[in-house]
Amino acid sequence: MLSEIPPDIPSIGLQFRLDGGIFNLARLRAKTKTTFCEVRELQYADDSATPDQTAEDLQSLADAYSSAYERFGMQVNTDKTKTLVQHPPGQTLPALNIEIKNQPLEEVDQFSYLGSILTSTPTCKKDVNRIMAAHSVFGRLNCRAFNNHALMMNTKIMVFRAVVLSMLLYACETWTLYRSEIKHLERFQQTKLRQIMKISRKRHTSNSEVLERAKMTSVEVTIIRYRFRWTHHVHRMQNSRFPKRMMYGELAKGTRPRGVPKNALQRPAESHSGSN
Incomplete structure (x- = not known):
């Protein structure tokens, strides 16, 4: 199905490098050893998700998939298709208003799939x-x-x-x-x-x-053990698998704010001011 999507359709860029330490993000700055790929589809068992960074790009990708399905004699079920947006910290975005064949798609704040819950807040x-x-x-x-x-x-x-x-x-x-x-x-x-x-x-x-x-063992030790087991499983995957590329890479576009993450228990700045 991906071969039916035109190459000029927007996508999410991912850069990865399968050698070196996973947490050493400086290795991804190399120009000769870093590989780039485009992500337009995420497979979830027998379902799929189409991620993108803007509402306009997501609408273009939805139209491209709808046209590709029609070539195979299929159509998108708009009743089962949902949209979910994750807002940047401290920002609110307008509704997506994504449509397929003039049928609006429902926008949700959370979506349950295979026991996991995907929410609008990361x-x-x-x-x-x-x-x-x-x-x-x-x-x-x-x-x-x-x-x-x-x-x-x-x-x-x-x-x-x-x-x-x-x-x-x-x-x-x-x-x-x-x-x-x-x-x-x-x-x-x-x-x-x-x-x-x-x-x-x-x-x-x-x-x-x-x-x-x-x-x-305690819950904390059990979670650490599960994480090591999953990491080893992904490490043994073929280099062409998306989970391995995702573990060894990062998004090609976008920057992280400088400094350490803010403490969830940190008080607002005005609460620290007081009279002497």
């Missing part, structure tokens, strides 16, 4: 709120597994790790977490493990002792 707060889903799964297994006296404690812990913890940390390899969010996830893990092992609060059992009895 954060993982919606994904971290999977605690309610994990709590629901725990409740459905409470009578049959966790409160079942016929099952051994090791079996209960294995069920918790395989079902509840997997639901809680689904797609955590891509999360950018703050310390408060990690503590929120660890609090859920500690509460459920203490409930399974019948550990009362009056015993004053430390969190490390609870993890040692359950033969489990």
Whole structure:
């Protein structure tokens, strides 16, 4: 389908270099060893997404895809096609108003796909709120597994790790977490493990002792382990695969603001001024 798209259609530029350190962004300034590619389509299982940087470019890309589909005797389902815009920090953009065959596409603030939640703000707060889903799964297994006296404690812990913890940390390899969010996830893990092992609060059992009895690691260590496993998986991919190019590259256009990221708990400047 990509061969049917004219080469002059706007796209997102990506520059990458598959050698050197991943976090050494200075290596991407080389003119001879850096490769450029254009991104017009992102595959999600049997669906696809068409990213772009402006509403005008996205409209041109949507028209190009609609024309390409017609050549194959297909058409875009406007009821299932949504648009989502991620605003720059501190800015608000007008509505996209993207149309396909004079049919407007619905603009949404968040979109759920394969268990992950894509939002208009580039954060993982919606994904971290999977605690309610994990709590629901725990409740459905409470009578049959966790409160079942016929099952051994090791079996209960294995069920918790395989079902509840997997639901809680689904797609955590891509999360950018703050310390408060990690503590929120660890609090859920500690509460459920203490409930399974019948550990009362009056015993004053430390969190490390609870993890040692359950033969489990903390949520933070588990997320780090998942990230290393996913990174190794991407590293072993072929050089032509987009995830590997994305991990070893960056956007060709756009600049980052200088300095360290602002602290989420930082107060406004006027709040620090006061009378002596």
